[in-house]
Amino acid sequence: MAYDNNLLLDVLNGKEVSRPPIWVMRQAGRILPGYREIRASVPSFKHLVKRPDLISIVTVEPLDVLGVDAAILFSDILVIPEAMGVDYEIVEKKGPVFDNPIQQVSDIDKLKSGDDCLADLSYVFESIGATKTRIAGRNPLIGFAGAPWTLFAYMIEGSGSKTFAKARRFLYEEPEASHKLMGMITDTIISYAKEKVRCGCDVIQLFDSWAGMLTVNQYETFCIPYIKRILEALEGTPRIFFPKGAWSSVPSFKALDFEAISVDWKTPIDYIRGHLGGDQIIQGNLDPAAMYGSKADITTVVNDKIAEVGKRHIFNLGHGVYPDTDAAHVKHMIDTVKAYKY
């Protein structure tokens, strides 16, 4: 089925297009006035994450206000740990804080996993129908999930961290239990992502936000096998993989099945395509801080980036847009991309 604007799916399916599609990580967020108003109307971020009616509104706002080529279902990667039994709160200016992080091996046995978690995630799946209705066939809808290590890191650490030293300690001290927990998280991500696709998501993006914390050997041992299993389970749905900071593991990504790789702003395109092949579809790579430049500067960096990446490119920032970014600058980036002709 093709959407009115099918550009994102066309690129992911290897078709020729006349310009890169564009969407923006965190496009449904603080930079937009509708989002801020809705966020202010509920007591907490988590209340918003659990309201299918509001999710559909904030998810679709960027299509109307910014004119991006795809919507991404508003949610949080931490809904999975919560459904497994590790509850969190988002504390303003601090980030997620968990009441009952995993502290010992026996804590793992108390967790739910896989399909058993789906009932507790019904609010996510319910939001998809309302969102699709609101999109009304105009654009594809991306769904996302955190990758196993990133969720594991939060579940052990109990909060965000500059080092995730507690979570990394667990890998060194309890390798067997670590594999067990990674397996359970993986089962849950697969159940969750498949259900998202069944309900109408057209693309799945897997965020490994803390991939950059591990050594090459650890990523190979504790992450790649689980990511591989998730990507294989999603065959038939276009997959975007965002292994943030895991540059030294890129050679091993050849073994993984994904259509596009999302790339931070530190990573040269040549480096990625040198390892993964010249036809690798690239997403992202533009410095989110470039949005702080003038509109004239943004025009230049956008055109330079498209020229640098060439075809097989999904335009995006190399990270979620920073919350204090001027939406008019983001809109200018989007308009510049849409005016481009290969």
Added chain:
Amino acid sequence: MAYDNNLLLDVLNGKEVSRPPIWVMRQAGRILPGYREIRASVPSFKHLVKRPDLISIVTVEPLDVLGVDAAILFSDILVIPEAMGVDYEIVEKKGPVFDNPIQQVSDIDKLKSGDDCLADLSYVFESIGATKTRIAGRNPLIGFAGAPWTLFAYMIEGSGSKTFAKARRFLYEEPEASHKLMGMITDTIISYAKEKVRCGCDVIQLFDSWAGMLTVNQYETFCIPYIKRILEALEGTPRIFFPKGAWSSVPSFKALDFEAISVDWKTPIDYIRGHLGGDQIIQGNLDPAAMYGSKADITTVVNDKIAEVGKRHIFNLGHGVYPDTDAAHVKHMIDTVKAYKY
């Protein structure tokens, strides 16, 4: 002049040695009982940084207690911003907070720089004599400084940050003023490091802790020229450069004069030597979280790391030792290195 244990200087001077020298970033810190006692005896971290008598004690403790091959003068990279006129406090569990960060271009004109800052840094230089006396010819003494971008980042941001978006915004919005400030910081680092050497430091390590925040182009434009100037000004003193996270800028480091490069735990040795030459002296690279493993595991990772790096290796962790690390495990790492024979 050779020290009783001259191993570090021998490696930095390209001599053959029978095993890698070892020291540990943050060896003079929380992992040691003497440090914790002294830290508890003063009202704040900054009081300790400004007490030459105490600096010499905490600097030398790791030689006696851990048996490392070199001492590193206890201090903080933020003494330079303070001497320039941007004052800070270290807030427990939060890190540095600045009262008067740079908020506009005109703030830069109010700063001191270069030799004008030395009088305000006399407590650092005074501490060197006392420290050398206490070392009594046994081992070399490393002095350190933050690199220009890392100091710039704190001076603009006003605190630590996950993104340093404010500082990066300044680069995009005020490129000319950014160059001016980078130049002033550079002048100050040069004056400071040269004075440290004059007072008795044998080696200078330059920490670019936030190098990983910038694009390759930004690092080339806003950092490399200044780092080059500092390293050239220090010719004749062995220089160790630690550009944390700046992996994609490694090819441009060929233009820089340093003896050793300090490497985080994500970066494969092959990658560094592939770009900088097979004879590049490597420091670091061991995951600091590996200290959480058992002693038997530490024996294995230490021997594996020495075998991997080969000669021209200064053993160290890929980052400062984590404060909750068991000193007995660190000692075991050190003993294992000292038992090694090439």
